[in-house]
Amino acid sequence: MAQLISRRVREYFYDSPFGESPPPVICSPATQEELAVLESRSGQILEADYREFLSLTDGLEFRFLFFLGCHDWEGGEIAEVAEAFRETVLECDLVDVGIPSGTPIFPIAVDRDGSWGVFLIDIAENAEERYWWTGEGDNFFFTGFADVLTFLGDPGSFDPRETLL
Template sequence: MGMKEVVGQIVADLAREYFADSPVGASPRPVIRPSADSGALAALERRSGQSFEQGYLAFLSLTDGLEGFSLLLLGCRDWEPGGMGEIGEAFRETTLDSDPEDVGVAPETPLFPVAVNEDGSQGVFMIAPAGSEERFWLTGEGDSFFFKEFADVLGFLADPGSCEPRESLLP
């Protein structure tokens, strides 16, 4: 299934959940944003310090971030001053201070926030660990899950039972 179909299915499920709530709208409102332009994507990729995983690049080419989960999926515009990217950066600093080596994330591993919750206590990082296929790490609030592709992250956020991510990069 392509990224367009994955995002479409997830947004349909989020919208269904939103309207099924009583009272209506008790869950976060799903919001699809206009796609990011190529210049903004290139600038964000440079900022990340690593090559974007193809699924994340395809995602941002469809929607520049996504609202509706407990985590905001960050897009290019979230990195403007005062945006949620600042909370993502603060969460990154907190995570680096919390000994990520305990789950196999080496100190020199680049961590780039691609999702964060409103209070900065949980998020998803794009990572590029040496010798590992995993590219995304969901961590915070006692969680530690690793995913190979961004589509896996989306599936997990929509339905945690949809896959069994690794809990550690350690053998």
């Protein structure tokens, strides 16, 4: 059965817009209790699409990013990379891209070397944007989690804001 599923996944992604990259690695769904713990850990309310995503797959390895699930915060290398990237980002002047000082930011995705990441942000001034993709000089802001995934699949299909100013 495992071989059949593996073959079907390879066949499905053979002609995908993601090219030769390996198929995404999905995980078991997060429970409502795990989502509540993650929400508490993040210090902010999880956006509905992100919550639904985690209830389908508690994390996802996709292309070059690891979307962290509830289980990733129980320890391990990717959580350490995400937290180190968060600390590095907090040392920068977030006001330069329009994020007010003291805004809670929580990593939801990171690459293996901690040079790219996606943060859940909660800006007090009620900005519509809840996601900030940053790394290597790029800054993109997205309203919803689905927009982040759309951009990841095809950067030309979505025009995110590059600053909140």
